[in-house]
Amino acid sequence: MFSLDQLTAFVAVAEELHFGRAAERLNMTQPPLSRQVQKLERAVGVQLFERDNRRVVLTEAGRAFLGEARRLLSLVETAGDLARRVDQGAAGTLRLGFTAVSAIRTLGPFLRRVSDELPEVDVILHERVTSAQIDGLLHGELDLALARPPYDAQLLDSLVVAREPLCAVLPVGHRLAALDRPLSAADFAAEELISYDPDRAGYFHELTVRFLAGSQHRITQRVQQVLTVVLLVAAGRGVALVPESARDLGVPGVAFQEIGLAGEPVELHAIWHRDSANPVLHRVRAMLSEHQ
Known part of the structure; x- marks a missing residue:
């Protein structure tokens, strides 16, 4: 087996075709350089140079070996550079969780930023509801989640990446869709309401309960995902x-209708495990902070 030092010595001699100049190029004396080349020839099992007191010439085997030696040295240099880029978070893998609704406006721009600013980072996408994303972070299956609160703030950190209003979704032609004003909680009295599972979609469950507090309404369905809610409304099963x-x-x-709720209470968070050792995550977190 030959060493990288032997390959480096061989390439220097092959390019200079002079042991003295090659030794000077490598900042060493000629005798150890000659020994490195001899060891390489013994390891390879062929003569790589024809040499005498006047000249040094590559053999046919030496010319063939030169291309491979250059390639191996380049691979070593590239491997070291890749390792440094991975350590700095400029290359590597990010396992990203997202929900269907978070993908609508946030996922696309986020992926484009990663592609532009960290082109050597490979993003592996996992579509999951929020509870499954949180579980993935805690079990090391995900590096970053685009999800909703709540979560264990002692183990997970987050950054708000988007805010938006809450609104009503109604079947086309519904009486509330014709009102020329924001809807109040009282407008939902006697309506069949499609709501959210308090355990698996606790965030939107809480927002719905908070807005409709004190009003008379009847919940007919509880589901996990916003898309499912909208599809049930389209099927005429209620409002939401x-x-x-x-x-x-x-x-x-x-049809969508504004409701009488000030501000943009719906938040989307980028969430990560605070003990994560993935260097890419640290670079992506910095990128997200810069775009706030």
């Missing part, structure tokens, strides 16, 4: 509250 970005789902047969 959804994030404003649900408009972009493009589901036919529904």
Whole structure:
């Protein structure tokens, strides 16, 4: 087996065709350089140079070996450079969780930023509801999640990456869709309401409960995902509250109406495990902070 030092010595001599100049190029004396080349020839099992007191010439085997030696040295240099880039977070893999609704307005721009600013980072996508994303972070299956609160703030850190209003989604032609004003909680009295599972979609469940507190309404369905809610509304099964970005789902047969709730209470968070050792995650977190 030959060493990298032997390959380096061989390439220097092959390019200079002079042991003295090659030794000077490598900042060493000629005798150890000659020994490195001799060891390489013994390891390879062929003579790589024809040499005498007047000249040094590559053999046919030496010319063939030169290309491979250069390639091996280049691979070693490239491997070291790749390792440094991975250590700095400029290259590597990011396992990203997202929900269907978070993908509408946030995922695309986020992926384009990663592609532009960190082109050597490979993003592996995992579509999951928020609870499954949080579980993935805690079990080391995900590096970053685009999800909703709540989560264990002692183990997970986050950054708000998007805010938007909550609005009503109604079947086309519904009486509330014709009102020329924001809807109040009282407007939902006696309506069949499609709501959210308090355990698996606790964030939107809480937003719905908070807005409709004190009003008379009847919940007929509890589901996990915003898309499912909109599809049930389109099927005429009731009315619901959804994030404003649900408009972009493009589901036919529904209308959206503003509600009387100030501000943009629906938040999307980038969430990560605070003990993560993935250098890419640190670079992506810095990128997200810069775009706030």
